[in-house]
Amino acid sequence: KNLPPGPTGFPFLGCIPYLSKYVERTFSQWSKTYGPVMFLKIGNQPTVVLSSFEAIHQAFVVQGVEFSNRYHTYFTKCSCEGGFGILFLHPYKSWKVQRTFGFRALMGKGLGGNSIETRILTQVEVLLQHLKQKNEQPFLLEDDLLASVANIIGDIIMKEYCDKEQNEKLLNYVFESVKSIRTSAFVFMAVSMFPWIRFFPPICGQFNEMKKGMKIGSDIFNEIIEQHLKDSEFHEARDFTDLFLLEYKRNTPGFSKKQLLYYLKDLIAGGVETSVSSIRWMCLHMVKYPEIQKKIHMEIDSVIGPDGNVTLSCDLPYTKAFIQEVFRTSPPAPIGVPRATTEDLYFMGYFIPKNTQVMANLWHVHHDPTIWPDPTRFDPERHLDNNRQFVKSDKIIAFSIGPRSCIGESLARKEIFLFFVSILQKFDVCGNKEHPVPCMKGAPGIVYSPYPYKFVMKLR
Numbered sequence: 001k002n003l004p005p006g007p008t009g010f011p012f013l014g015c016i017p018y019l020s021k022y023v024e025r026t027f028s029q030w031s032k033t034y035g036p037v038m039f040l041k042i043g044n045q046p047t048v049v050l051s052s053f054e055a056i057h058q059a060f061v062v063q064g065v066e067f068s069n070r071y072h073t074y075f076t077k078c079s080c081e082g083g084f085g086i087l088f089l090h091p092y093k094s095w096k097v098q099r100t101f102g103f104r105a106l107m108g109k110g111l112g113g114n115s116i117e118t119r120i121l122t123q124v125e126v127l128l129q130h131l132k133q134k135n136e137q138p139f140l141l142e143d144d145l146l147a148s149v150a151n152i153i154g155d156i157i158m159k160e161y162c163d164k165e166q167n168e169k170l171l172n173y174v175f176e177s178v179k180s181i182r183t184s185a186f187v188f189m190a191v192s193m194f195p196w197i198r199f200f201p202p203i204c205g206q207f208n209e210m211k212k213g214m215k216i217g218s219d220i221f222n223e224i225i226e227q228h229l230k231d232s233e234f235h236e237a238r239d240f241t242d243l244f245l246l247e248y249k250r251n252t253p254g255f256s257k258k259q260l261l262y263y264l265k266d267l268i269a270g271g272v273e274t275s276v277s278s279i280r281w282m283c284l285h286m287v288k289y290p291e292i293q294k295k296i297h298m299e300i301d302s303v304i305g306p307d308g309n310v311t312l313s314c315d316l317p318y319t320k321a322f323i324q325e326v327f328r329t330s331p332p333a334p335i336g337v338p339r340a341t342t343e344d345l346y347f348m349g350y351f352i353p354k355n356t357q358v359m360a361n362l363w364h365v366h367h368d369p370t371i372w373p374d375p376t377r378f379d380p381e382r383h384l385d386n387n388r389q390f391v392k393s394d395k396i397i398a399f400s401i402g403p404r405s406c407i408g409e410s411l412a413r414k415e416i417f418l419f420f421v422s423i424l425q426k427f428d429v430c431g432n433k434e435h436p437v438p439c440m441k442g443a444p445g446i447v448y449s450p451y452p453y454k455f456v457m458k459l460r
């Protein structure tokens with residue numbers, strides 16, 4: 001049927017035995033033999049892997065609607081009761097309505113109270129206080145950062161704060177769900193491909209734990225939704241949930257309480273670990289490249305000063321180039337979130353059947369030597385023009401591209417800029433004496449995160 005070329009796998013297992021821990025790197029290697037559009041089987045899942053900017057652009061932008069479904073498995077169906085929320089929602093028409101709504105709400109449109117920037121800066125201030133309290137002792141940044149980032153999303157979507165005083169249950173849920181993102185990639189893949197495996201140890205134990213966690217999350221979010229329903233008569237819309245419930249009360253199709261519950265869960269699942277891991281990557285690069293840290297300090301000192309206000313409009317071209325270079329070398333979602341084709345279709349001369357899983361190898365595009373000379377060299381300078389102005393690249397696609405790209409991109413970019421610049425304004429980010437040089441290879445998993453590392457933050 002003129003399927004794209006690709007490696008022949010084993011019966012039943014497909015190409016799984018050939019895959020390394022870093023699947024994006026294996027795919028990248030194979031694309032040298034089979035080209036930018038490759039067909040293979042992962043277990044029993046027919047899969048197309050796209051490995052060039054042109055192929056991803058053609059699929060996700062030009063033929064964006066035909067490639068807009070998500071690939072459903074037993075596991076994904078379990079995690080969203082068959083397709084509620086936004087992450088696994090299709091068909092396109094229902095998804096589009098929810099997407100337009102969510103996109104506006106996350107930009108702060110229709111929300112009363114503080115702007116998104118102010119909401120982020122409030123949490124940045126809390127984090128800086130925590131960092132000061134570390135008294136220059138080595139510590140793991142992720143827990144404090146996680147609580148701050150979760151608080152921002154919590155504030156925007158449901159006016160809830162994930163901390164011990166305000167909502168400890170929510171805090172625990174966020175920590176547990178991030179832990180599960182970090183450690184359960186294997187269970188996720190195994191149950192997705194072979195649903196029967198969930199009955200056998202050791203998978204059954206881990207799978208049941210995950211299901212328990214999902215149930216706890218549902219109870220917490222249901223409570224929040226019911227409370228909002230009671231309060232909402234008396235307020236202007238404070239958050240995403242209030243805005244959604246306005247549509248629910250108007251009986252707008254698709255705006256049910258169950259849909260809201262899973263939407264909230266998806267925003268937490270998609271928005272916390274990805275942003276936290278990006279900021280951790282940036283701090284690790286500060287330790288690894290002190291000369292780059294020096295340049296960033298100098299730029300911040302000259303543009304903002306030691307006590308000036310960090311805002312989104314601060315003009316910091318070198319710092320922005322650095323952030324873009326970190327997105328290039330360490331994209332938090334190296335193969336994105338798998339899509340699926342909505343129908344039998346023709347694509348770049350090949351036939352692709354309906355409901356084929358589609359993975360975009362974003363990591364490969366970021367390391368393509370025809371776009372990035374010497375791609376493994378970490379060099380922020382490549383994103384500056386001759387006048388040392390920052391050049392935003394459309395070939396860095398950490399948030400993916402097209403109509404179904406990341407819904408939280410704008411929020412994440414704001415968070416990452418404000419957190420990173422504020423930390424660097426106040427601190428020297430240093431390594432610890434025991435392990436002065438951090439490991440720069442990330443942990444394989446659903447999100448590509450750094451391994452835990454103890455930083456020392458010295459007040460400047």
Ligand code: HEM
Nearest residue numbers: 087270271274275333336337399400404405406407408412
């Ligand atoms: C550095 C931070 C982030 C990165 C690198 C990232 C990356 C991605 C990628 C690659 C996708 C797949 C898009 C596609 O299929 O083409 C995605 C989807 C998604 N992201 Fe993010 N993301 C980040 C932050 C966030 C934040 C802050 C939120 C929530 C506020 C969020 C929520 C989502 C959701 C809900 C989806 C599914 C969208 C849909 O299916 O329509 N993400 N993200």
